Amino acid sequence: MGLATLGNFAGALDAAGPQPLLLDCSKVSAISGTLSAPLGGLLSLALHRGASLKEIDVQRPVHDLLVANGFLKVYKAGVAQATDDYLGTTIGYQHFQADHYAAFIQHYLHAGVVEKGLPGLAATTRRRFEQGVFEVLENARQHAGSPVGIFCCGELDPEGQRLSFCVADLGRGFGGNVSRFLGRPVGPVEAIAWAMQEGHTTKRGDIPGGLGLKLLLEFLGEVDGTLRILSNAGYWESDRGIVVKAELAYPFPGTVVWMDLSTAPQSGVERPARIDAGAIF
Amino acid sequence: MEPVALNVVELAGGAFCVASDDGVKVHTAMAEHLRAGHPVRLDFTGVEGLTSAFLNAAVGQLYGEFTPERIRGLLTVEGLPDADLILLKRVVERAKAYFADRGDFEDAWARADD
Numbered sequence: 001m002g003l004a005t006l007g008n009f010a011g012a013l014d015a016a017g018p019q020p021l022l023l024d025c026s027k028v029s030a031i032s033g034t035l036s037a038p039l040g041g042l043l044s045l046a047l048h049r050g051a052s053l054k055e056i057d058v059q060r061p062v063h064d065l066l067v068a069n070g071f072l073k074v075y076k077a078g079v080a081q082a083t084d085d086y087l088g089t090t091i092g093y094q095h096f097q098a099d100h101y102a103a104f105i106q107h108y109l110h111a112g113v114v115e116k117g118l119p120g121l122a123a124t125t126r127r128r129f130e131q132g133v134f135e136v137l138e139n140a141r142q143h144a145g146s147p148v149g150i151f152c153c154g155e156l157d158p159e160g161q162r163l164s165f166c167v168a169d170l171g172r173g174f175g176g177n178v179s180r181f182l183g184r185p186v187g188p189v190e191a192i193a194w195a196m197q198e199g200h201t202t203k204r205g206d207i208p209g210g211l212g213l214k215l216l217l218e219f220l221g222e223v224d225g226t227l228r229i230l231s232n233a234g235y236w237e238s239d240r241g242i243v244v245k246a247e248l249a250y251p252f253p254g255t256v257v258w259m260d261l262s263t264a265p266q267s268g269v270e271r272p273a274r275i276d277a278g279a280i281f
Numbered sequence: 282m283e284p285v286a287l288n289v290v291e292l293a294g295g296a297f298c299v300a301s302d303d304g305v306k307v308h309t310a311m312a313e314h315l316r317a318g319h320p321v322r323l324d325f326t327g328v329e330g331l332t333s334a335f336l337n338a339a340v341g342q343l344y345g346e347f348t349p350e351r352i353r354g355l356l357t358v359e360g361l362p363d364a365d366l367i368l369l370k371r372v373v374e375r376a377k378a379y380f381a382d383r384g385d386f387e388d389a390w391a392r393a394d395d
Contacts, residue, residue: 105297105299105330106297110329124362124363124364127362127364127365128364130330131330131331131332131364131368134297134299134330134331134332134334135332135333135334137299138299138300138301138332138334138335139334141300142301142334198375199375199378199379206342206345206346207301207304207305207337207338207341207342208337208341208342208344208372208375208376208379208380209333209334209337210375210379211333211337211371211372211375212332212333212334215333215368215371275363275366275367275369275370277357277358277359277361277366278357280358280366280369280370280373281349281352281353281356281373
């Protein structure tokens with residue numbers, strides 16, 4: 001199961017409507033823990049619209065993974081708490097309302113993601129990763145209007161020395177915001193491409209914008225990283241500078257921002273340029 | 282004239298300066314002094330998280346009201362590590378472009394299409 005299939009799942013949940021759901025995941029033999037973020041978002045949206053979760057049938061090892069990261073504690077009856085992360089690969093599943101930054105940042109992102117996932121990286125690199133996540137969260141808070149909040153999860157690959165981390169919202173998506181801003185219909189793929197350009201923002205008024213996603217993309221480029229964005233039916237990916245765009249058959253009802261980066265200690269180019277504080281303005 | 286010291290953590294209400302709304306609080310305090318011609322020293326000591334969204338609201342929007350020369354003459358910053366100084370510099374550059382070409386931004390996509 002990957003990002004491109006989320007739209008199919010969203011469509012199935014939507015078609016089922018407000019009724020008790022039995023999710024048969026028994027044939028899912030492997031899953032990225034990071035996908036827990038958009039999956040949790042979709043389930044929360046279904047519950048918000050009146051559905052109920054009767055049962056989730058999920059088998060090992062997927063079951064163990066989703067217990068360890070705390071996902072099933074939220075969505076499956078009888079799972080009381082997350083288990084020990086005996087493989088050392090788990091980044092916890094987290095759901096929070098958009099305005100509740102403080103608790104999220106203090107207790108989850110800093111300790112649960114950066115300290116655990118990026119221990120060998122330079123302080124500047126770790127700070128820039130946090131900056132990038134903050135930018136995505138602030139974009140979601142300002143622009144998405146997600147009725148069920150924001151969802152995060154990640155996963156470590158200790159052997160490959162990679163961290164993946166994902167932020168998902170169930171809001172308007174890039175297409176609606178960009179179309180409204182430009183005053184004409186803009187396709188879902190073009191909307192993401194437009195938003196990825198420095199200086200492009202859908203905000204109006206006296207506060208400039210249009211920098212956050214560009215900064216995140218630049219950072220990921222320096223740490224052998226990949227940025228994937230799924231918004232409605234639009235898919236945009238930059239993998240080590242190579243951009244891939246696609247329009248998907250089934251839209252995701254919101255936005256997923258997926259970051260993947262190297263956790264190798266040498267990763268993260270310490271920017272050599274020093275800025276004179278007196279020359280900023 | 283001795284600069285007025287403004288502490289960002291106090292004004293924003295916490296060490297994680299990420300939300301645009303919190304940046305507006307800093308901007309409001311800072312702009313009041315700048316309008317009066319008071320030099321301001323903006324102290325970021327203790328800030329543990331920073332975004333362009335916060336800095337756009339706090340500092341970037343100053344360029345919609347004051348000239349770069351006036352801001353340069355009255356505003357200084359301290360307490361920012363290099364990574365955050367670089368971020369602030371990018372925000373300032375973006376703000377100057379934003380207010381210089383404000384009318385042009387909405388046509389940017391149309392130009393890119395050509």
